[in-house]
Amino acid sequence: MLDINKIRADFPILKREVNGKPLVYFDNAATSQTPQVVIDAIVAYYSNYNANIHRGVHTLSQEATDAYEIGRKTVQAHFNAKHSHEIILTAGTTHAINIVATGFTSLLNKGDEIIVSALEHHSNIVPWQMLCERTGAVLKVIPMNEEGSLLMDVYETLLSEKTKLVFVNHVSNALGTVNPIEFIIEKAHEVGAAVLIDGAQATPHIKPDVQALNVDFYVASAHKLCGPTGVGLLYGKEKWLNKLPPYQGGGEMIDQVTFEKTTYAGLPHKFEAGTPNICGGIAFGVALDYMNSIGFENIASYEKELLDYATNELKQIEGLRIYGEAAEKTAVISFNVGQIHPYDIGTIVDKLGVAVRTGHHCAQPIMDFYKIPGTVRASFAFYNTKEEIDIMISAVKRAVMMLS
Numbered sequence: 001m002l003d004i005n006k007i008r009a010d011f012p013i014l015k016r017e018v019n020g021k022p023l024v025y026f027d028n029a030a031t032s033q034t035p036q037v038v039i040d041a042i043v044a045y046y047s048n049y050n051a052n053i054h055r056g057v058h059t060l061s062q063e064a065t066d067a068y069e070i071g072r073k074t075v076q077a078h079f080n081a082k083h084s085h086e087i088i089l090t091a092g093t094t095h096a097i098n099i100v101a102t103g104f105t106s107l108l109n110k111g112d113e114i115i116v117s118a119l120e121h122h123s124n125i126v127p128w129q130m131l132c133e134r135t136g137a138v139l140k141v142i143p144m145n146e147e148g149s150l151l152m153d154v155y156e157t158l159l160s161e162k163t164k165l166v167f168v169n170h171v172s173n174a175l176g177t178v179n180p181i182e183f184i185i186e187k188a189h190e191v192g193a194a195v196l197i198d199g200a201q202a203t204p205h206i207k208p209d210v211q212a213l214n215v216d217f218y219v220a221s222a223h224k225l226c227g228p229t230g231v232g233l234l235y236g237k238e239k240w241l242n243k244l245p246p247y248q249g250g251g252e253m254i255d256q257v258t259f260e261k262t263t264y265a266g267l268p269h270k271f272e273a274g275t276p277n278i279c280g281g282i283a284f285g286v287a288l289d290y291m292n293s294i295g296f297e298n299i300a301s302y303e304k305e306l307l308d309y310a311t312n313e314l315k316q317i318e319g320l321r322i323y324g325e326a327a328e329k330t331a332v333i334s335f336n337v338g339q340i341h342p343y344d345i346g347t348i349v350d351k352l353g354v355a356v357r358t359g360h361h362c363a364q365p366i367m368d369f370y371k372i373p374g375t376v377r378a379s380f381a382f383y384n385t386k387e388e389i390d391i392m393i394s395a396v397k398r399a400v401m402m403l404s
């Protein structure tokens with residue numbers, strides 16, 4: 001059992017008020033809040049050992065390098081990567097996806113096929129469309145059904161010798177659906193395709209094991225995992241990272257530079273050109289340690305309680321429809337009430353201190369599927385409570401009364 005009061009005390013922001021009301025933060029799927037240990041790690045870095053890494057012999061530079069590499073090792077251990085050099089620290093999920101999508105330009109031919117899913121975030125659609133434009137490859141889409149699940153029988157018919165890459169998110173940020181990635185990976189490998197899993201939305205709730213999954217690439221962002229913005233990871237199997245060319249040229253990613261020819265550094269430095277987000281890499285490790293100290297099984301079972309409670313309470317509201325009711329989903333609820341615009345509900349509940357997200361959630365194809373402009377999305381974290389859900393429910397009821 002989680003000691004929620006103790007956990008809440010770890011997050012200074014949860015003490016603040018919004019519009020004179022206690023903050024109820026239900027926008028965790030967009031970014032999570034930051035515990036004091038992570039804030040302290042950031043302050044300690046800038047107060048005590050701020051220095052550039054890898055290139056210095058002086059003490060501060062060595063301390064910063066050691067701490068940054070501890071961050072990488074913590075990420076490696078958390079995701080159970082075989083080697084620490086298979087962990088590329090990136091600016092986040094979007095950056096990580098672009099490294100892979102750009103890298104595949106030289107590995108694809110006209111007529112090759114790439115499969116994505118109907119549940120993708122824009123950051124897992126657009127880079128592949130750009131890759132198709134560059135290479136003449138063709139994008140295929142795994143369709144979804146009304147409850148927000150992907151159609152696996154159709155997926156199997158899309159796979160063929162022409163399939164070179166498959167890209168699916170582990171959990172949909174708009175609907176919370178947990179996708180059957182084990183099956184997706186296994187089937188893709190049967191035709192020799194590589195698989196990238198976008199874990200941005202899964203990693204706050206699920207601890208993935210990249211070796212057990214046998215996945216080729218797995219990406220995520222620290223800021224959805226109690227860490228800071230501007231840092232994330234690209235996990236890649238060593239053989240794939242060696243095959244891909246560097247994404248950016250610059251310092252730290254080279255071995256030898258002359259004007260005739262430059263040779264690249266080994267992994268992971270080949271993909272980490274320039275000065276990285278040093279403090280972010282350090283804080284990412286601290287955030288993972290913090291979440292592991294709470295325990296992902298505890299987090300998942302508590303969040304499931306919150307999800308079930310909120311789902312039942314919301315369904316009591318007349319005219320309310322929930323989008324995304326897959327059997328397996330994380331603590332995300334997307335909904336609309338009658339014809340009321342989601343933005344109007346979001347604005348009124350904010351006046352009552354409740355932070356929810358409204359709009360298309362960077363997943364316009366899903367909104368098109370349901371023929372709606374967007375939804376109100378409430379997403380919960382392990383530091384939220386049933387009392388906060390009660391506050392949201394009465395705020396939504398009040399909004400509906402005012403707007404209908």
Ligand SMILES: *Cc1c(COP(=O)(O)O)cnc(C)c1O
Binds near residue numbers: 030094121123169198
């Ligand atoms: C948040 C999110 C992204 C984008 O992450 P950034 O940190 O903005 O790069 C991509 N995919 C999914 C599923 C997300 O939830």
